Amino acid sequence: MWTYLKMAYRNLLRHRRRSALSALALAIALALLVFMAAFFKGEMRSSLEDTLRLSSGHLQVRDVDYDPDKASVAWSYLIDKPFDVAQKIASLPPVRVATPRLFASGIVSVGQDSRGVQIIGIDPASEANAPYRQGLVSGDFLTADDRNGILIGYPLAQSLGLQVGSSLNLLVNTAEGQVDEQPFVVRGIFSTGSSNYDKGIVLLPIAKAQTFSGAGDRASIIFILLHDREQAQAAAAAITGASYKVLTWQEMNELLVLVNDFSNAYITFLNLIILGVTVTVIVNTMLMAVFERTREIGILSALGMKSRQIITLFLSEAALLALGGVVVGLLVGSALSAYFGSVGIYFGDLGVSGMIFGDRIYPYLMLEDVLRLTITAFVITLLACYYPAQIAARMEPVEALRAEK
Amino acid sequence: MEVAKVENVSRVYKVGEVETYALRDVSLTIQSGEFTALVGPSGSGKTTLLQLFGCLDQPTTGRVFINGQDVSRLNRNQRADLRKGQIGFIFQFFALIPTLTAYENIEMPLLLNGMSARQRHERVMELLKAVDLLDRKDNRPDQMSGGQQQRVAIARALAPNPTLILADEPTANLDTTNGEQVMELMTRLNQETGVTFVFATHDPRVIKYARRVITLRDGSIVENGAGPAR
Structure with missing residues (x-):
């Protein structure tokens, strides 16, 4: 050779x-x-x-009738006493963090300018919010008892000319099918690294979001992160509840x-x-x-x-x-x-x-x-x-x- | 002992509908140790006869024997096997591999015969000495004269100790001095090793070295007798 x-x-x-x-x-x-x-x-x-890390998590627990595309906060679509449910799920060994989140559709308006957004009610203390907390470009993160503070994404702030301390009006579709509007103050501006995502969401403390939207002590989902995402099927099987459905990240991200x-x-x-x-x-x-x-x-x-x-x-x-x-x-x-x-x-x-x-x-x-x-x-x-x-x-x-x- | 034999051999080339006879019903036997010249004008069939003896070509009709074995219908690889052990070639164009040195060109047939590295080295050095080219062993063909290249080709043909060496106009591209040196070398090797040489030529200065001369014309043997060197 x-x-x-x-x-x-x-x-x-x-x-x-x-x-x-x-x-x-x-x-x-x-x-x-x-x-x-x-x-x-x-x-x-x-x-x-x-x-x-931003949207689906590794698992989500939803009410059996919940439709994420509608983002309705009608009570029949939501999970009751979500903190209790989240606490129970968090005690399961494969679960790293479980936190309730409330989704509602809304409109941010500043003067004559307005943008359609998804309002996300979060538990500010949860470590699941790390991408937003670490992505703060200016200002501070929310606190659980903040009643008029809001976090917005950097591209939304840019397009509406908003800064930390600026005021805006937020309009929300409520649980009763009505529309409510309240003024908020920009507490912080974040960037997750995805402009497309950041321009369409605003964050409120879940307690404020529940009150504002009329959802009461309810949430749209329990957002769950696992220690190992490959354990999603096994972890989903361990979560029980007749009125819930548990979705794995593979099911949620078929596209x-x-x-x-x-x-x-x-x-x-x-x-x-x-x-x-x-x-x-x-x-x-x-x-x-x-x-x-x-x-x-x-x-x-x-x-x-x-x-x-x-x-x-x-x-x-x-x-x-x-x-x-x-x-x-x-x-x-x-x-x-x-x-x-x-x-x-x-x-x-x-x-x-x-x-x-x-x-x-x-x-x-x-x-x-x-x-x-x-x-x-x-x-x-x-x-x-x-x-x-x-x-x-x-x-x-x-x-x-x-x-x- | 018969080294090569053709029996009633014809070789027909077909171009379109036209058939041309390169050889026509030729029978000839070459005995061991001969130093034989095939002579005749261009197109007389000398090269075709050499190619049949060398198993490079196959007859249209008739049979070819090498060392008693009928090789007329051997397949391509069987003919290659036969050539690498029993037949050496010397061509008129100094048919060396241009990327290999003199040493490596001589070594090539030994490699194909599966000889060990030590045996190869001994044999190549022996042959380089025999053709007086030890000082040129690391030269490539383009660094040697025509005469030197042809001497390397002779050494390569001798390398596997063949029983038959076929040379097609071995001096055609050499000047008189180099041509004579090559013929004298072939004569000496024939006498020293006993290997059979059959060479095609139409040069009278080359014919004078032959001990047997076979004359061909239009594909047929017209004369078969002793050569000037006998």
């Missing part, structure tokens, strides 16, 4: 520029594929993380799972197209090498080299080309992924509804993606180069020896 590799290496050096360009084509393609894999993985990963699956299929398809184009370049190089070296193939055949050995010789050349391309591509792709994985790529508000995306996408390179892409690129190159190698092996020695040098 060493002889084949030695001959292959020297043959590649005969046309250094051509060999280098062919390897470069594979290197660029693989770098692109590695970066794309890291980009999509990072995008889907952060979208899932954001969705879980996200679907998009993830679709993007995987899409990326695979894209990978094959890119690799197909690249491999064509390498096959062309190998075909040129075969036709240029027809007489040499005749000589080797005359010396007693068998078809299998001629195939091995040309596949060794293809393997060295592929190896060079794969190593460079892997280094460049990994370096790009690592750099942008730390600084992120700013996209801002992608304007996608129904899913939470961060303003910055942080590529995330996984070892399994690296291995899969590397092996695929290498194997596809070798498989494709079997064609020119077979042309070489099938040459009749007497015909090959007649070829022009």
Whole structure:
């Protein structure tokens, strides 16, 4: 084998520029594929993380009749005495935190300007609010007994020209189907990293939200975070209550799972197209090498080299080309992924509804993606180069020896 | 002992509807240790006959024997196996592998025969010495003269200890001095090792080295007799 590799290496050096360009084509393609894999993985990963920590949690307990799309605070849709329920759930071993939340639809207005928002009533003391607390851009977090304080997202504050201490009017659809309106003071402005999400929500202490909306001692959901999200099914089974339904994060984020699956299929398809184009370049190089070296193939055949050995010789050349391309591509792709994985790529508000995306996408390179892409690129190159190698092996020695040098 | 034999061999090339006879019902036997020239003008069938002896081609009709074995209908890989152990080639274009050194070119048939590294080294050094190219062992073909390249080709042909060496116009691309050196080397090796040489030529300066001369014309043997060197 060493002889084949030695001959292959020297043959590649005969046309250094051509060999280098062919390897470069594979290197660029693989770098692109590695970066794309890291980009999509990072995008889907952060979208899932954001969705879980901001919106769905790992589990939600809801009233059996609750419809999250309506965000109704009619009593029949809500959970009674939610703090008692949350306390019971929090005592289960897999549960890290369980906290009641009340959702109501409302409108924020400042002067002539107004925006439709989702009002979220939270227990300010709960550690489930960490994304908002840690994301405070200015001002203070809410306290449980705050009766006129409100937290708003940074993009909403920007669009309405609000600052900490500014006043706004909040209109809410109440439990009785009426509309109520009250003035509030901006206590703090937060940024969770997703402008699309932040521009559509405001936070109130749950006690105030219950009073304001007429929900009484009720909540829309119990928001639950687990120690290990993979335990969601088991934890859901442990939560009982005839009038509740318990939803796992997989059930609540079917769209996200679907998009993830679709993007995987899409990326695979894209990978094959890119690799197909690249491999064509390498096959062309190998075909040129075969036709240029027809007489040499005749000589080797005359010396007693068998078809299998001629195939091995040309596949060794293809393997060295592929190896060079794969190593460079892997280094460049990994370096790009690592750099942008730390600084992120700013996209801002992608304007996608129904899913939470961060303003910055942080590529995330996984070892399994690296291995899969590397092996695929290498194997596809070798498989494709079997064609020119077979042309070489099938040459009749007497015909090959007649070829022009 | 018969090293090579053809029996009623014809080789027909077909281009479109036109059939051309390169060889027509030729029978010939080559005995061990011969130093035989196939002579005749271009198109007489010398090269075709060499290719049939060398198992590079197959006859349209008739049979070819190498060391008593009928090789007329062997498949491609069986013919390759036969060539690598029993037959050496010397071509008129100095048919060396351009990316390999003189040493590596001579080593190639030994590698294909699966010889051990130590045995290969001993054999290659012995052959380099025999063709007086020890100082050129690390040179690639483009760093050697035509005569030197042809001597490397001769050493390579001898490497696996074949019973038959076929040379197709071995001096055609050499000047007189180099041509004579190559022929003298082939003669010496034939005498020292007893290996059979069959070479095609139409150069009278080369024919004078032959101990047997077979003349072909239009694909048929027209003369078969002793050569000037006998």
